[in-house]
Amino acid sequence: MKLQTLACAVALMTGGLFFSHTVNEAIAATTVNQQVTLAPTREQSLVTRQVATLVDRQHYLNMRLDADVSRRVLAMYIDSLDPDHTLFLQSDIDEFNKKYASSLGTSLKTGDLAPAFNIYDRYRTRLNSFYQFAMQQLDKKQNLHRNDFIELDREKAPFFNSKRDQQEHWQKMLVSQLINLNINKEEEAAKQQALKANPALAAGQDLTPPEDLTPVETLKKRYRRQMEQQTRIKSDRVLEKILNATLATYDPHSNYYAPIEAMELNRQTTLALEGIGVSIRPERGNEDYTRIETIVDGGPASKSGQVKSGDRIIGVGQEGEPIVDVIGWPSGEIVGLIRGKRGTKVTLRLLATGAAANQARVVTLTRDVIQEEDSGVRSRVVNVKRNDGEHKIGVIEIPSFYLNYRARREGNSYRSVSVDTQKALVALQAQNVEGVVVDLRNNPGGSLEEVARMLGQFVKDGPVVQIRDGNGNVNVFRDEDGGEQIYSGPLAVIINLASASASEIFSAAIQDYQRGIVIGSTTTGKGTAQVQLDSLAYGQATLTQRKFYRITGGSTQNKGVVPDVPLINIYDEDLGERKAKNALKWDTIQTAPYKREGVVAPFVPQVSTWSTARTNVEPQFVYLSALKGIAEKTKDKKQSSLNIDTRKREIQELEAETLRAENARRTATGLQPYANWESYQAALDARSESRAKMKAAQRPPLPEDEAFITESANILMDMASLQKAHPEAKVSDASITIAQKPAS
Structure with a gap:
C-alpha cells in the first residue's frame, strides 16, 4: 500500500505508464531473420473449438458468437495486442476488418487459428519496425528540451494513417523515456550521496546502486534483453491472446489459461504449488540476475541443504534436458521453468553472492507439493487503548476463500479457509477477546462453498446468498449447520476496493443480517x-x-458492497468492476426470506461521526489523505512535457508535497523528519529490502496499514457500547440520538 497512489501519480507525470506498457508488453521485438515462426498445434486448435463453443452456448449472457460479436472479438484482440494504438497502422486495421471481422467467430468455433496467428505475425512485424527505428534513433543525440508534449492515454485515439506520423510519436516515446532515465539517474546519485553522508539510513541493508550506465545505454540494454526474450515466445502466447479476447468480449472474468498459467491459477485457489519451495526476485543493482530470497521450510530446497538465500539462479534444466542459461531472463519466466509436476526433477545452476562464474554449483531437486502456510488465514490480538482502559480485540486476516478441491476429491488431507477460520475463532475466544475484526481487504474471493460455511460460523441459520443462472433460475445457498454458531460476539468486517466476489458475499450477508458492522x-x-x-x-x-x-x-x-462506516479508499477507482470493459450490469431479484440477527443500522450515523472525528486527526489517515490528494492532481493528466526541465519541476513539486506529508506524519508520531527527499527514498529502500527477506507471517504491519485495524477496533467498540446502552433499539429505527461521547 505504501506510496501506491503517489507512484501512479509520478508515473503519469513522467509519461512512464504509457511508455512502459509499449516497451514491456510489446517492444520485445526481434529482427526478421531471428523471428521465430509461430504456428498452432493440434491441441491448441482443439481447445479453441471447445472454448468458442462453450462461450457461444453456455455463457451467462446467452449471447451467440455471431457476426456482430465476431467484430467485437476482433476489436478486443487488436486492442489486447496494441492497447495504445501505436504499432498497427490504420491500413492494418482496415485489412483485418475486411478479412476477418464477420468470420472470426466462425473460424474459432471450427478451431481455425489462422486469422489470429496472421494478425499476431503482423503485430510482430510492426514491433520489429519499432525496434529498428528505436535503436537507430538511440545512436543519435536526442533533444530533451523540446517544447511539445506526449499523449499519456491513447486507448481511444485513432491508429496512425502513415508511418511518418507513427514514427513522430515513436520519437516522442523515446524522448520521454530518456527524460525519465536521466531524472532517475540524477535522483539515484543523490540518494547514494545521502547514504554516504548518513550510513544509518541503510539500516544495515545492502542498497547497491544500479549499474552505472548512461540513459541511452540503459535503454539499449532493455531493448536487447526484450529482443532476446521475444525469441522464446511460444504459440501459447497467441492462443491466450485470442481466446482471452473472445472471452473478454462477454465479460471481464471469463479467462483462458495455457498450461503454465493454469498451474498458477490452481496455486492461488488451493494454497499449494508443485515446485521446490523458494521465492525469487531480481537482484538489486543488477537486473540481469535473479536471486533466491526466501526458502520454504520443509520444501525440497530446504531439505536439500544445498540452496541458500542470496544464491543467484543462472541456469535451469528439466529432467533429461540440458541446463538453460537464464541470466537476463525475467523472474516470471524463471518461475515457469522451476515449477512443475510433483515427482519430476529440476536442476539449478546456482552462484553464491560474490562468487566467480566458474564457482557455480549444480543442484538437482525433486519437485513436491508445497503448502503455503504463510498464505492462509492469520489471526492475532490487538490491544486498543480507550478512555476506560485497554481492550483486547481479535483480528482474523483472510487472504482468499481457498479450498483444495483436488486433494479433497482424492481423499488427501487439505486446507480450507472455513476450517482455518474456525480454529482462529476458537483460539481468539480462548484469549477472551471483546470483539472480532474480520479483515477482507484485498481478498479476491474463491470458493462459494467455503464462504457459505464461514458465514455459518457467525450467523445462526438462514440464506447467505442467491445465485441466478443465465436461464433465470435462482438457487439459494443456506447456512446448513443446524444453527451452530462458533462466534456470536461483537463483529466488524473490513473491506476495500480490492475485495471481490466471495468477499462481497460474506460482507453483504453480515450487513444484511445486521450481524456486524462493515467498515472501509x-x-x-x-x-x-x-x-x-x-x-x-x-x-x-x-x-x-x-x-x-x-x-x-x-x-x-x-x-x-457499500460499507456502513467509510474509511479512505487508497486505490484508484479504475480497479473496480464499474470501470471494467463489458462488465455485467447491476439488477435485482426477489428477497430471500430471512431473519435479522442484530441491530446495527440505527447506530451507524453516530458511530460514523465518532470515526470521522478520530480519522481527521489520526496521523496515518491524515498522511493517506494527503497522498490521495497528490495522486488526484495528476489522475486526469492527458499530456506530459517533453522538456526535461519542465518535467523535473513537476516531479520535484510532487516529491516536495509527498515529503511534507511524510514528515508531518513522522513529527506527529514522535519520529525524526527526513532531511530531504533522497534520505526519505533511501530509508524506504532499506525497509523494502528488510521486509523482502522476511516470510510473510513475520513482517510487521506497516503503520498506515495498521491504522485501519485500530480504527475498525474502535468502531467495533463504539457499536458494541451503543448496542449495550440501547437494548430497546429496533432495526426500523432510522437513527438513535446519542448524547454520550465515544469511549476512545
Whole structure:
C-alpha cells in the first residue's frame, strides 16, 4: 500500500505508464531473420473449438458468437495486442476488418487459428519496425528540451494513417523515456550521496546502486534483453491472446489459461504449488540476475541443504534436458521453468553472492507439493487503548476463500479457509477477546462453498446468498449447520476496493443480517460466478455462468458492497468492476426470506461521526489523505512535457508535497523528519529490502496499514457500547440520538 497512489501519480507525470506498457508488453521485438515462426498445434486448435463453443452456448449472457460479436472479438484482440494504438497502422486495421471481422467467430468455433496467428505475425512485424527505428534513433543525440508534449492515454485515439506520423510519436516515446532515465539517474546519485553522508539510513541493508550506465545505454540494454526474450515466445502466447479476447468480449472474468498459467491459477485457489519451495526476485543493482530470497521450510530446497538465500539462479534444466542459461531472463519466466509436476526433477545452476562464474554449483531437486502456510488465514490480538482502559480485540486476516478441491476429491488431507477460520475463532475466544475484526481487504474471493460455511460460523441459520443462472433460475445457498454458531460476539468486517466476489458475499450477508458492522471502502463489484473448466484438451478456462445476489435481492455485481462506516479508499477507482470493459450490469431479484440477527443500522450515523472525528486527526489517515490528494492532481493528466526541465519541476513539486506529508506524519508520531527527499527514498529502500527477506507471517504491519485495524477496533467498540446502552433499539429505527461521547 505504501506510496501506491503517489507512484501512479509520478508515473503519469513522467509519461512512464504509457511508455512502459509499449516497451514491456510489446517492444520485445526481434529482427526478421531471428523471428521465430509461430504456428498452432493440434491441441491448441482443439481447445479453441471447445472454448468458442462453450462461450457461444453456455455463457451467462446467452449471447451467440455471431457476426456482430465476431467484430467485437476482433476489436478486443487488436486492442489486447496494441492497447495504445501505436504499432498497427490504420491500413492494418482496415485489412483485418475486411478479412476477418464477420468470420472470426466462425473460424474459432471450427478451431481455425489462422486469422489470429496472421494478425499476431503482423503485430510482430510492426514491433520489429519499432525496434529498428528505436535503436537507430538511440545512436543519435536526442533533444530533451523540446517544447511539445506526449499523449499519456491513447486507448481511444485513432491508429496512425502513415508511418511518418507513427514514427513522430515513436520519437516522442523515446524522448520521454530518456527524460525519465536521466531524472532517475540524477535522483539515484543523490540518494547514494545521502547514504554516504548518513550510513544509518541503510539500516544495515545492502542498497547497491544500479549499474552505472548512461540513459541511452540503459535503454539499449532493455531493448536487447526484450529482443532476446521475444525469441522464446511460444504459440501459447497467441492462443491466450485470442481466446482471452473472445472471452473478454462477454465479460471481464471469463479467462483462458495455457498450461503454465493454469498451474498458477490452481496455486492461488488451493494454497499449494508443485515446485521446490523458494521465492525469487531480481537482484538489486543488477537486473540481469535473479536471486533466491526466501526458502520454504520443509520444501525440497530446504531439505536439500544445498540452496541458500542470496544464491543467484543462472541456469535451469528439466529432467533429461540440458541446463538453460537464464541470466537476463525475467523472474516470471524463471518461475515457469522451476515449477512443475510433483515427482519430476529440476536442476539449478546456482552462484553464491560474490562468487566467480566458474564457482557455480549444480543442484538437482525433486519437485513436491508445497503448502503455503504463510498464505492462509492469520489471526492475532490487538490491544486498543480507550478512555476506560485497554481492550483486547481479535483480528482474523483472510487472504482468499481457498479450498483444495483436488486433494479433497482424492481423499488427501487439505486446507480450507472455513476450517482455518474456525480454529482462529476458537483460539481468539480462548484469549477472551471483546470483539472480532474480520479483515477482507484485498481478498479476491474463491470458493462459494467455503464462504457459505464461514458465514455459518457467525450467523445462526438462514440464506447467505442467491445465485441466478443465465436461464433465470435462482438457487439459494443456506447456512446448513443446524444453527451452530462458533462466534456470536461483537463483529466488524473490513473491506476495500480490492475485495471481490466471495468477499462481497460474506460482507453483504453480515450487513444484511445486521450481524456486524462493515467498515472501509466500496468493494470491487464482482458479483459473478465462474465454472472452472479443467478438463479441456489444453490448459484451463473459467466461464461466467451465474450471478450473485444478496439475500435482500440486490446484486453485488458492479455496485459492490457499500460499507456502513467509510474509511479512505487508497486505490484508484479504475480497479473496480464499474470501470471494467463489458462488465455485467447491476439488477435485482426477489428477497430471500430471512431473519435479522442484530441491530446495527440505527447506530451507524453516530458511530460514523465518532470515526470521522478520530480519522481527521489520526496521523496515518491524515498522511493517506494527503497522498490521495497528490495522486488526484495528476489522475486526469492527458499530456506530459517533453522538456526535461519542465518535467523535473513537476516531479520535484510532487516529491516536495509527498515529503511534507511524510514528515508531518513522522513529527506527529514522535519520529525524526527526513532531511530531504533522497534520505526519505533511501530509508524506504532499506525497509523494502528488510521486509523482502522476511516470510510473510513475520513482517510487521506497516503503520498506515495498521491504522485501519485500530480504527475498525474502535468502531467495533463504539457499536458494541451503543448496542449495550440501547437494548430497546429496533432495526426500523432510522437513527438513535446519542448524547454520550465515544469511549476512545
